[in-house]
Amino acid sequence: MINKGKVDLYKRDDIFANINNVLSKEVYEKIIESNSILIENAKIFMNYLLSFIQEKNFIIVLTDKHANVLEAVGGEYILQKSKKDLNFLKGAILKESFVGETAINLAIKQNVPTQICGVEHSNPGHQDWSCYAAPIMIEEDTMGVICLTEYNKEPNENALGMIIASAKGIENQIKNHIKTLKIQEQTKYQNAIVENISEGFLMIDNKGIVTYINEKGGKILGINKKESIGKPIGDLVPFKPIILDVLDTGRGYTDREYVLENYEGTKYHLLKTATPVRDENGELIGVIDIFKEIKYVKKMVNNMVGAKASFTFDDIVGSSSEMVECINLAKKAAQSSSNTLILGESGTGKELFAQAIHNQSARRNGPFVAINCAAIPKELIESELFGYASGAFTGGIKGGRPGKFELANGGTIFLDEIGDMPLNIQAKLLRVLQDRKVVRVGANNVFSVDVRIIAATNKNLYDACKNGDFRWDIYYRLNVLTIQIPSLRERSEDIEEVTMHLIRKISKRLEKTTKEISNEALNLLKVNCWKGNVRELENVLERAINMCEEEKIDLKHLPQQLTNENNKKIEENRGFQEIMSLEEMERELIEKVLMHCEGNISKASKLLNVSRNTLYNKMGKYKLSV
């Protein structure tokens, strides 16, 4: 719809007292800023229109949606005249209450192109002029109005058409402008994402030309981000980039391992994912390559699978001289990164010590990776320890897998039950012990690893070496710092302290209120021989706490078997002796055995099933000599 001269004639006689209304400077500047897109795009059309109309008689005015003048262009004379007659100056307020009904006001009010010529104007001061105005609409909202004004009372048959076409042109221009701004904003976000991801990001076109590379990618490939764009990737790096294979085959890949050395001589072990990019017709137009350093992947894996040491020296309980000696030795081991061997029966706390050593060492922030050599089938130990290469065996994960040594890089590996490691694996272990180098099963690449080794066993490794079951060279390399953890039998004076510690620990875990133990129950625990050491004691206490409804564990909560065994012992002792204290019995037994072995400490300690150290300590305690 178009308005042509539809004016309320009764307004013609209105007197407009205040036609010089102009916006204040501050308000005008604000309005200019908020309409900057409209002004920027309209100006192009205003100047264009001006170039083929008679500048002498015409002015073109742009207003915002409230009829405030944003721009006015035209020949100098006519511009000055329109300022005087029509108030057409930048910042002027042309609303109806100030200037009467005009083509601009009507175009805003009714959202349609409007023309008002000569006497059709309500304002007598406008009646020498003709105005042709068209609204500029974006998504059904009026942004402003463009108006062609002629110093002529008679209608101009081309003017309205010209102004409508200009308004349409401005609308299209603004729409494109908004689209571009949106794309620019999106690109900004995308760039921020690509630049801030921890991975290297590279994009090439179907000719292998770099179209984008992020800062991290440039660092890994050893190339300058800005200078590389527009150049063939093959010319920028000292190796054949495997991303080019994707252009040949059209097939991408996920998480493929790759080792590269850039021009700066820096080696990177990467995990790469390459994705072909196709246009809407399915034509390959480029490849996106994302690569990350595998050390960060391993760190993440370790964090997720819990390759962490949770125990510290504060968790090790026991104040017997044997235990204190062990703890001191272990603290010394924590100060060094030498190979460490922990010996002791099952359940004596070998892993507990290994974790405490790691947590007090300089490697405490690195991974702690434990592997039990006795618990893994012989055929799998090698790949578990050293990893395997892609295609090493059927069923293996495509792209290969790192072994525990690689996963422990920068930290500690705990080789539990090392005495059970098959001889063929021991040969490979020797290489790691000597050079800290790992070769995956089925691979040629050698990886350097920075790993501290703590091994443990309940076997006599010396005897195993003599029998040919364990390699001497490994034994000597592991036997640098050796910690022999005494069994609970050898340090029965620790039983009360360990018991109280375990009651607190287990009650907390099971959310029970049990916190004490009766003297009778504690005495029964003290006389037990604890074949399974602290672990067995822990199991008995866990069972007792589960059974116990009160705060105190009593005899009835302990397994019947313990009471039976104890009764049996007392019966046996009654046969040859009145009831003696436990210490008296121990002293007498040691004395008898020493006599039997004619003072040979080694023989006596073997017969008593305690270490020589322990025997010496006990002899000191009971003032026995040979």
Ligand SMILES: Nc1ncnc2c1ncn2[C@@H]1O[C@H](COP(=O)(O)OP(=O)(O)OP(=O)(O)O)[C@@H](O)[C@H]1O
């Ligand atoms: N001195 C100690 N103080 C506190 N808790 C201990 C102590 N010794 C062992 N434990 C606890 O006993 C349990 C067994 O310990 P750990 O697993 O370290 O023994 P291990 O010698 O490595 O056993 P295995 O040879 O069977 O692997 C763990 O729950 C551990 O926390």
